[in-house]
Amino acid sequence: MLRLMEVLLHPGTQLAGWRSRQIHQAILSSFQLTTDRYTLTQLRYDLRKLKAHALLQRDGHRYAYRLTNNGIRVALMFVLFHQRVCGPLANSLFHRQPTQLHQPTTKFQAAYQKADASIQQVIDLLAA
Numbered sequence: 001m002l003r004l005m006e007v008l009l010h011p012g013t014q015l016a017g018w019r020s021r022q023i024h025q026a027i028l029s030s031f032q033l034t035t036d037r038y039t040l041t042q043l044r045y046d047l048r049k050l051k052a053h054a055l056l057q058r059d060g061h062r063y064a065y066r067l068t069n070n071g072i073r074v075a076l077m078f079v080l081f082h083q084r085v086c087g088p089l090a091n092s093l094f095h096r097q098p099t100q101l102h103q104p105t106t107k108f109q110a111a112y113q114k115a116d117a118s119i120q121q122v123i124d125l126l127a128a
Contacts, residue, residue, distance in 0.1 A: 002082055003031050003038075004046050005075035008056070008067050017064030020044055073126055080119055 007026045018026070024043045027033065047065060050056035055071030058064065067075060 001046055001049075002078060003027050004043070004050075006030075006079050008065075009072070009075050009079065017059030017062070017066040019062075019064050020047060023047075023065070076122070076126065080123060084116070084119060 004023070004027060007023060007030060010026070020040065020043055024038075024040050027038060027043070028035065047056060050071065051058075051065075055068060055074055056065050057068050057071075059066055
């Protein structure tokens with residue numbers, strides 16, 4: 001479901017919506033999955049679940065789908081939460097916030113902490 005939400009956050013889906021086959025191909029190529037691991041039937045089931053919770057809507061009378069405004073917020077929260085809390089970097093390497101005494105020692109740590117602060121700003125804006 002997280003992979004589906006991540007793909008549905010793509011700006012192209014918001015313009016005219018994507019058909020289920022297009023979404024399926026995007027998930028398979030983005031996450032290097034095979035059709036055996038994630039079938040079109042499983043995708044359609046996931047789409048129905050999102051639609052039942054009013055997070056997804058059809059584009060007119062076509063079978064093209066896009067996230068609703070509430071769906072965008074929920075998808076962002078789930079994807080960002082997964083990346084920040086469950087991600088290997090957030091859980092292991094950089095769990096200390098920089099202080100006057102502790103500054104990042106590498107460019108990678110500095111970039112990670114800057115990205116972490118930006119994500120926190122997005123979460124704060126969504127919460128407001």
